[in-house]
Amino acid sequence: MCSGWKHVDKGERVHFDYSDEELSFRKELKGFLDGELPVYFEFFDLPQQERFDRSMEFVKKLAARGWLTPAWPVEYGGSAHAPWQQMILSEEMIAHGEPRTGQYMNVNWIGPAIILAGTPEQKEYHLTRISNGNVVWCQGFSEPDAGSDLAALRTSAVRDGDEYVINGEKIWTSNAGVAEFCFLLARTNSEARKQEGISIFLVPTATPGVEVGDIDAVVHPGAFHHVVFTDVRVPASCRLGPENEGFTIVRKLLANERVGVARYHRAAGYLDRVAKWCDERGLLDDSSVIETLAHARVACDAARVLVYQVWDERTRGLHPDESAWVYRTAAVNAERAVSEAAFKLMGAEALVRHSHADNQFEWATTAGIAGGSYEMQLNSLARVLLGTKG
Amino acid sequence: MGPNDELAEELRASARKALDDRMPTTVLRQVIDTEDGIDRSLYALAADLGWLGLTLPESVGGSGGSWHELAVVLEEIGRALAPLPMIASVVVAAGAVMLAGDDEQQQRLIPGIADGSAIATGALFGASGRPDEPLAARVERRDGSLVLSGVSGFVPDAHVSSWMVVAATDGAVPTLVVVDSSAPGVRIERLDTTDVTRRLAHVHFDDVVIPSANVLASADAQHVIDELVRRAGVAIALDSVGGLERVVEITVAYVGEREQFGRKVGSFQAVKHHCANLLVFSETARVAGRAAADAIDGARWVEWAAIAKSYSGDTYTEATRIAVQCFGGVGFTWEYDIHFYMKRARLSQQLFGSPTYHRQLLTRELRSRTAD
Amino acid sequence: MFEDDPELQAFRLRYREFLDANAPRGWRVNATSPDTTLEIQRSWLRTLVAGGWGAAHWPTEYGGMGATLAQQIVMQQENARAGAPAVTMFGMALVHVAATLLEFGTPEQRHEHMPSILRGDEIWCQGFSEPGAGSDLAALSTRAVRDGDNYIINGQKIWSSGANRADWCLLLVRTDPIAVKHKGITFVLLDLHSPGIEIRPIKSLLGSQEFCEVFFTDVVVPVSNRIGEENEGWHICQTTLATERGPYLLPVVNKLRGECAEMGRLAEAIGTDHAAQVAASFHAEVTILSELLDRTLIKAAFGKSGNESSILKVYYSELSQRLTTAALEMVGLDAQLSWPEAFDLNSDTFDGSWGMSHYWSWSWTIAGGSNEIQRNIIGERVLGLPREPRPEAKVR
Structure with a gap:
């Protein structure tokens, strides 16, 4: 039994299988999740506040079992589980509606950022809280004029003695309403080239001058926020890493992240429901229905195999730039294919607000925009392939 | 011209x-x-x-x-x-x-x-609002009067109607009756649809008595229903043509204004080509919609109606998907208008028969022509 | 969708009568090579002209019919109906050359060429693209240097369709190497029988020899063969290229219709819902394309010619690719067998080879300004979007 990608023919061909140990881990995890949570769609459909409350309660239990930060080093509250267990965890979490809600972010990259660049005090304070499942973070990245072009951000942090004074506005900040801390990117040098004057701050959102407002988003009102910083004073000890090195740290982390949540797994799960819906109505005799379902299923599985490849390369210490970009575009394609299949097959029933199809449509729409637009991902991939800059 | x-x-x-x-x-x-x-x-x-x-x-x-x-x-x-x-x-x-x-x-x-003093609608389909599913409303004769029961799904504007034309089965065949929307036994269940610019309802009939003067005495009600599907389909196609045109305009205006990386995003080829595709969709859908409108009652009416409805449904939805992509994050806000078009497109695609259904009609029409 | 008015209907019947009496039958059997096809087409062109049906779109003073666009469309429809040979090998002469001469040529140039084109005595090709000037046509570098009453030409052209059988060439040359690139280009008519010309056919992906490379070594062209003023060639060639997207497209659409009908038969034979859906969606799109073309042509006739040509090009070329792709899937392995030698790919009828149609469809998405360029044109000239910034000058 092998784990992950097994290389045959000197790396020419790959074969994937989970080990017995990993399979039993999945089984145990599933049993736990089934006992703790309603099925995916119901969890996802809970009202915002209830979803948040249940998540807080659930994450603590997850942490107690060592399943919140299993991939972190033991010294920082991890359990040094094999990386493939983290993949299984990621799939099962989303199959149950991502019950960690915002805390998956803490686990996947805010914690690792602090491990990478934090002072002993920062590590001591933040990592314990994160690995215990006690804290919600939000990320202060995008701004009205800095979306795809993140480095164009204008929020400023000006040094004043032992403090920084922060002014500016962030948008698309998920969970800002409930977060205790904000992982903030701000400009500390307005003279430098735009990527070189940025620093990271770990800002307590209770600091005077931080104001959170809702963005009236197309669906799920209350899920996105904008955050305004007016003369917010934070001690210099809130800065993560050296001044003006923020972008370098973020880039290093993103190179490691980029896999995000296992959306393909959720999409495939939803597709199963669409197929069931069709089956119940006797539509599976129609070859065009089968074709549509199969097309979407292939898109999900393609994304799955691609993310396994990224994961495999990463566990072998490679920097899987190329496969990461391929995966990300494939994941968007999978989301879209499932959404299209739902509309095509379910007709007007898909158009009732907050129906599952409507939710899937939202996932598919954001998939190509949030976290770097689909076009930018293709550009990044092209840059890797063509070896060009710009 | x-x-x-x-x-x-x-x-x-x-x-x-x-x-x-x-x-x-x-x-x-x-x-x-x-x-x-x-x-x-x-x-x-x-x-x-x-x-x-x-x-x-x-x-x-x-x-x-x-x-x-x-x-x-x-x-x-x-x-x-x-x-x-x-x-x-x-x-x-x-x-x-x-x-x-x-x-x-x-x-x-x-x-x-x-003169607009009355608003009416048509409840022509079964529970799922699809023309290819059996009717779920039926009429029966009871004590000398005609009684309607069952349900019609996804009926547009039923909530503001004073009367509606209902397709129901009468034994094995369909029939069309006019129903007073406020008659006893009519219940209008409003639906919360994603397209907020139009309203739909499930209409439930619980032993509604139909006066004989309200039976539409066509010899072939199915034929009439089919024709209404074509006309409503072409009307939706034309609505989509107008929407597509506006989607092109507001998307082009936005990407011509928005700057990232020190340039208007519309100067990036990836975005520009999206916009070009939008225009191709818009121009071709317009031709289809207008040709269908001009073809009514002519030899190619059935063919054009199916073409216009199926093509506009697919292109309008795809165009709005691309448009939201061009808007990026703000396309996802309630504040910008583009999402209204996206949702109207989605509903239009499904109302009065999906593209798949209309392509089936097209196949049938082409087959009958070959047979002639 | 034209409903014939009585006058047009009468015209249609007259032409139908002519075709019934004169159109060759069974000619396909004899069209076994480019040379025999050429002779069939030449003979048919002469018959058309003799019957008063030649060069429909030319003005009557040059021996054409002065036909309206509606009449031209009717003639196309009737040609397809009668299975008459299309005069594709004379297409460049009848369409591009005529359009260019009529708008920019001198009376002498028109009188020298137009009558012999009508007689079927002149075959033309186009010398625009170069190895270093494809999508970026204005980067062309074939040089013409003035020497008294002549230009001396050196350089190379590529992708000249049918140059190996042509007598004359519409040629773009650089006369001012210093000016901004599109301002130093001149348009000349080149006699391909002049000394110093070497023509090498390129074997295309179909295995056929559609395109040629043409090499010029000190080729002499009299200044009297220049079209328009020196260095004004760029503007003139835009007119020549635009003709490719007007009535010239009618045969392309006819061919797509034929393919679509064949696909309908395939879908019936396969008998699945999926196949029927696919065939119906292509029928819808080809019908829309045909209508779009008709309506675009009507607009042009009313002097409201817009920027539809790029839209049309993007649409029909990709439709052709998508349609033939779907057909290959329907046909299965049979479509993978080799096809007869291709020699009249511009024909207006589907010749039964999906493979050939499929591979040839790339000539539509690449040639005549690639679809990427067309989308830039749509974005910038039609929608008014900002241009891509020019790459900054290299600092050494």
């Missing part, structure tokens, strides 16, 4: 002005928050401007115009996302009575539609 088109262009200019004045999206946003979600004063204006009676005969209060002109009005309504129950009332309900009703019924029911 000819005098016909000059007339149409005049009509377009006046319709656009009326809708720009009365239904900018700032007003639309208020209307959709009202309980009924339609603008009755705008509907009255539509009547005054002659839109409602455009294709109805003069003998029943219409002006006897053609679909060539109605097409213009429907395009402009789609462009403005105007929440007007015109397709339900004029194209479907009045269409049904004109096709299947007798003189008395036409004289009694149509003038109110033409």
Whole structure:
């Protein structure tokens, strides 16, 4: 039994299988999740506040079992589980509606950022809280004029003695309403080239001058926020890493992240429901229905195999730039294919607000925009392939 | 091009002005928050401007115009996302009575539609609102009267209707009856649809007594239903044509303004090519919609109706998907208008038969032609 | 969708009568090579001209019919109906050359060429693209240097369709190497029988020899063969290229219709819902394309010619690719067998080879300004989007 990608023919061909140990881990995890949570769609459909409350309660239990930060080093509250267990965890979490809600972010990259660049005090304070499942973070990245072009951000942090004074506005900040801390990117040098004057701050959102407002988003009102910083004073000890090195740290982390949540797994799960819906109505005799379902299923599985490849390369210490970009575009394609299949097959029933199809449509729409637009991902991939800059 | 088109262009200019004045999206946003979600004063204006009676005969209060002109009005309504129950009332309900009703019924029911004093709709399908599923409403004779029971799904504008044409089975065959929306036993279950510019409802019938004068005495009700699906489908296609045109405009305007990486995002080839694709969709869908409107009652009507409905459904949805992509994050906000188009496109794609259904009709039509 | 008015209907019947009496039958059997096809087409062109049906779109003073666009469309429809040979090998002469001469040529140039084109005595090709000037046509570098009453030409052209059988060439040359690139280009008519010309056919992906490379070594062209003024060639060639997207497209659409009908038969034979859906969606799109073309042509006739040509090009070329792709899937392995030698790919009828149609469809998405360039044109000239910034000058 092998784990992950097994290389045959000197790396020419790959074969994937989970080990017995990993399979039993999945089984145990599933049993736990089934006992703790309603099925995916119901969890996802809970009202915002209830979803948040249940998540807080659930994450603590997850942490107690060592399943919140299993991939972190033991010294920082991890359990040094094999990386493939983290993949299984990621799939099962989303199959149950991502019950960690915002805390998956803490686990996947805010914690690792602090491990990478934090002072002993920062590590001591933040990592314990994160690995215990006690804290919600939000990320202060995008701004009205800095979306795809993140480095164009204008929020400023000006040094004043032992403090920084922060002014500016962030948008698309998920969970800002409930977060205790904000992982903030701000400009500390307005003279430098735009990527070189940025620093990271770990800002307590209770600091005077931080104001959170809702963005009236197309669906799920209350899920996105904008955050305004007016003369917010934070001690210099809130800065993560050296001044003006923020972008370098973020880039290093993103190179490691980029896999995000296992959306393909959720999409495939939803597709199963669409197929069931069709089956119940006797539509599976129609070859065009089968074709549509199969097309979407292939898109999900393609994304799955691609993310396994990224994961495999990463566990072998490679920097899987190329496969990461391929995966990300494939994941968007999978989301879209499932959404299209739902509309095509379910007709007007898909158009009732907050129906599952409507939710899937939202996932598919954001998939190509949030976290770097689909076009930018293709550009990044092209840059890797063509070896060009710009 | 000819005098016909000059007339149409005049009509377009006046319709656009009326809708720009009365239904900018700032007003639309208020209307959709009202309980009924339609603008009755705008509907009255539509009547005054002659839109409602455009294709109805003069003998029943219409002006006897053609679909060539109605097409213009429907395009402009789609462009403005105007929440007007015109397709339900004029194209479907009045269409049904004109096709299947007798003189008395036409004289009694149509003038109110033409002058806007009444709004009507058609409940033509089964529970899932699809033309290819069996009807779920039926009529029976009980104690000498005709009684309607069952359900019609996804009926447009039922909540504001004063009457509706209902397709129900009578034994093994379909029949069409006119039902007073406030009659005892009629229950209108409003639906919360994603497209907030139009309202749908499930209509439940619980032993509704149908006066004999309200039976539309067509020999072949299925034939009439099929024709109404075609007409409503083409009307939706024209609504989509107008919407597509506006989607191109607002998307191009946005990417021509928005700057990232020190450039207008519209100067990036990836974005520019998205916009070019939008225009190709818009131009081809327009040709299909207008050709269908011009083909009504002609030899190629059945073919064009199926083409226009299926093609516009697919292109409008795909175009709005691309457009939201071009808007990026703000495309996902309630504040920008593009999402209204995206959702209207989605509903339009499914109402009165999906693209798949209309392609089946097209196949059937082509087959019957080969057989001839 | 034209409903014939009585006058047009009468015209249609007259032409139908002519075709019934004169159109060759069974000619396909004899069209076994480019040379025999050429002779069939030449003979048919002469018959058409003799019967008063030649060069429909030319003005009557040059021996054409002065036909309206509606009449031209009718003639196309009737040609397809009668299975008459299309005069594709004379297409460049009848369409591009005529359009260019009529708008920019001198009376002498028109009188020298137009009558012999009508007689079927002159075959033309186009010398625009170069190895270093494809999508970026204005980067062309074939040089013409003035020497008294002549230009001396050196350089190379590529992708000249049918140059190996042509007598004359519409040629773009650089006369001012210093000016901004599109301002130093001149348009000349080149006699391909002049000394110093070498023509090498390129074997295309179909295995056929559609395109040629043409090499010029000190080729002499009299200044009297220049079209328009020196360095004004760029503007003139835009007119020549635009003709490719007007009535010239009618045969392309006819061919797509034929393919679509064949696909309908395939879908019936396969008998699945999926196949029926696919065939119906292509029928819808080809019908829309045909209508779009008709309506675009009508607009042009009313002097409202817009920027539809790029839209048309993007649409029909990709439709052709998508349609033939779907057909290959329907046909299965049979479509993978080799096809007869391709020699009249511009024909207006589907010749039964999906493979050939499929691979040839790339000539539509690449040639005549690639679809990427067309989308830039749509974005910038039609929609008014900002241009891509020019790459900054290299600092050494």
